[in-house]
Amino acid sequence: MDRLLEILGSIADTETTAYLLEQDFVLYGLAAIALLGLLSGAIGPFIVMRQMSFSVHGASELALTGAAAALLFGLNLGLGAVLGSVIAALMFGLMGSRASQRDSSIGVVMAFGLGLAVLFIHLYPGRSGTSFSLLTGQIVGVSEHGLVQMAVVAAIIVGALIVLYRPLVFSSADPEVAEARGVPVRAINMVFAVLVGLAAAQAVQVVGALLVLSLLITPAAAAAAVTSSPLRAIGLTILFAEIAAVGGMLLSLAPGVPVSVFVTTISFVIYLACRGVAAVRR
């Protein structure tokens, strides 16, 4: 309880925050989380439109498995996370096109993947703090290399979404008619699954596997509550995701708690506010 009050008290400690903001590693972290806000804001509306929240959750859990395996075998952690979640997302994409069928197969794969992750973490001889941060997130460890990786992934995701925009919206909204008109619906599903895997893997390294949904789903769901224009939804989602991501990081600096605490809180508050606005409007 005392610790909680201390945390709340230190949010207002602008001196510490200002000091930290002069540090390179903090600035790298801020840049990384801003990029993450951008990429999750861009892809979120499509995830929500395709009702793929559970796939995202599954992909992020398997990013954890990949990262834990990388940790154990002494490989690049980010690469392990990307591999884990992209393979998972591809499997989900292959398993079933019908949402109902996808639902249980994702659960099955996710459960097994988590079991493996526990095994890898158990076998890892190093500090358990590192593996714990994969669950709850830790941005402060972002290096220059990590920042470059984040920028590359953000560019890939945003670029792919721009190129795919119309066929992606078509096949998300009405796959039957899109296919009839000659949109390569199945190929688009697979490409989108890979994009989701990439996004989840990036988000895992910042907010942790347990809280990926707060950046990939919550802002998009909040936007969908207040607008039904597809472009406006994307704009609002990016805005909400940036506020949650960057705002959450700034607030977490002085108290020194994991960044995910404030990211999830802010995005949840935005969501509630949007639902409130929607309720008043009707």
Add this chain to the structure above:
Amino acid sequence: MATEPGSGHARGAPGPGPVVALQGVTVSRGGRTLIRDLDLEIAPGEFVAVLGPNGAGKTTLLKVLLGEHRPDSGTVLVDGRAPGDRGTHLGYVPQQRAFDPGITLRGRDLVSLGIDGTRWGPGWPSRRAGKRRIVDDALTRLAAGKLADKPLGRMSGGEQQRVRVAQAIACDPCVMLCDEPLLSLDLTGQRTVASVLDHRRREHDTAVVFVTHEINPVLPMVDRIVYLVDGRHRIGTPDEVFTTEVMSELYSSPVEVLRVRGQIVVVGDTQHLVAEPWSSGHHHHDDDAAGGHDHGHGAH
């Protein structure tokens, strides 16, 4: 008129040849032969109704035209190309299925996907005005102008159906494939959709393939009927197909065809005939076999 040829997107030349050509097509599904040796050529501007009891293969025939179901044998050409080609000017109105309530699309967004939803990229902002005109025109034709800015997820089934038909005509199709497009529409809605399709084929030579279990709402505009029963089929004008002899032969049991006040009623007394309740509340998969195969509830 925005939907006139030459208004921006070229479509397959509607020359004198058939828009849809099926030759010796045999289709089976789940080990059952639904369609045997079907030859059918549909001319530009022709209105063809596909009829038959549940499970006779009406929807499967559409899937063959869409390239989603491969026939066992025979050749299929739609607009001179293999079915399912990207960029075929084909309007498709699928069997009614509701959109997700939270979907971030308005009526106009769905219709504009019909115009350029198959193209890559986000689209040039400079083309927006032209697109908007086509979208507004298509929605107005369906008396659905008010649905342009309404969220799809908050529309009723009938409203969604109007928007779907608007989307199908927005692509300036040379053939429209409609799967039970009148389901969930009230009487006014049925008339609007039927007259839009009729106008489309008269003014723009668009062929219409119309799957239905209820001939009467479209009887005045139907040129030919494809009637499927149990792997048998009969093609002809309504007068040729809806006779006591032909229907009895198709159903292999005595069936009587009556004409009541310009409507066609088919009456049989066998379980073989599956009555299909025609009302907006029922989906046509309700297939309780009843005594009479009623093709026309005049009251609806």
